[in-house]
Amino acid sequence: MAVDASLPVQYGGAVGTLAASEGSGVDLRTALAAELGLATTPVPWHTVRLPIADLAGALGAAAGVLATVAVDVVLMAQTEVGEVSEGGSRGGSSAMPHKHNPVAAISARACARRAPGLVATLFAAMEQEHERSAGAWHSEWPTLGDLLATVGSAAAWLAECLADLRPDVARMADNVAAARDPELAGALADALAPSLGRGAAHDAAAEAVREARGSGRPLTEVLAGRSDVDVAALLRGGPDVGEAPAQVDAVLTEYDRRTGRTS
Structure with a gap:
């Protein structure tokens, strides 16, 4: 199941009582969940930060997978190995004319490497004093936005890399022989x-x-x-x-x- 389908909607008003909704709060929350494609919840989750932590963990794990594939491409594209290369004309070196750098794989890895620190920040923000923290949950939203952006960028870069990845089977055979x-x-x-x-x-x-x-x-x-x-x-x-x-x-x-x- 997709992670977003298990995330609960948040709608509860200032203190979670739905007092401002004039008796329609529960129905509004149900409709909002359906509109956004989120899970319904019987109560607001002001002080329960597990939904944010679950999303952060999933994004961190995804970043790890993306980085692993990207670094495999980087290692296999080294001049000394030469088993794969990215297509296109970009990736040249200003100092070494023979080089063809795997720009998309490098960019995917660079984006993915930002994720662990952002995940740690979101996990650190889980503690909430007096029902809603002064400062902790406020740090979640910009951090979560950054995490979504950097993991999304890593995925986009890696997709571009793999779409035109060119394996050199003969070079692979030579390396096996060596x-x-x-x-x-x-x-x-x-x-x-x-x-x-x-x-x-x-x-x-x-x-x-x-x-x-x-x-x-x-x-x-x-x-x-x-x-x-x-x-x-x-x-x-x-x-x-x-x-x-x-x-x-x-x-x-x-x-x-x-x-x-x-x-």
Whole structure:
């Protein structure tokens, strides 16, 4: 259910008695809730700040999700990685002509990073002395407005980023190939474990990696001199991805169900 659908309407007059509504206050509150798409409430909530806290928490969590996706794009778009890039001509560097900065992802992250402080301010304003606080709840409205604006901006920037995100599949494959030695080291430790034991096998694999790095040789070349392991078999095995494919398929199926996507 959407967060706004569970938020209660607030209409109670100065002290919550509806005295100024001439007997029509409850009906007016019900009609106002329907007009605004908010939940009805049997009484005003002057001193109950949980609705504001609930909304702040939801916005803070949303900001965290947006920031996570944005920073993934930023990291993958680094020149040294180069697995994705944002479309368009913007994002150039004044000092480095080869750079193409992921402006939308960076902007989404910048907006989202403002959210935790604003959420904290709203949570701090929950305490209310003498039914309605002097100062605490007054700070909620500008803060809530800022929080809505910055999370909304983060969402808009990220939507723009993802709408024209360009993956470089060939570069991804190259990066996977470059990471072959660490994968091979893990396979080596697994292969040696039955004869050496798990701890000794781990140490032997680590030593082989250190030797390869120190000598500047590929790990496969270092392992070629060992008689206790079949390097060709290790290379045929490939990385152990466990049940990752099934889990990815499940996530995509759920996404299709929620969005109605059929392709």
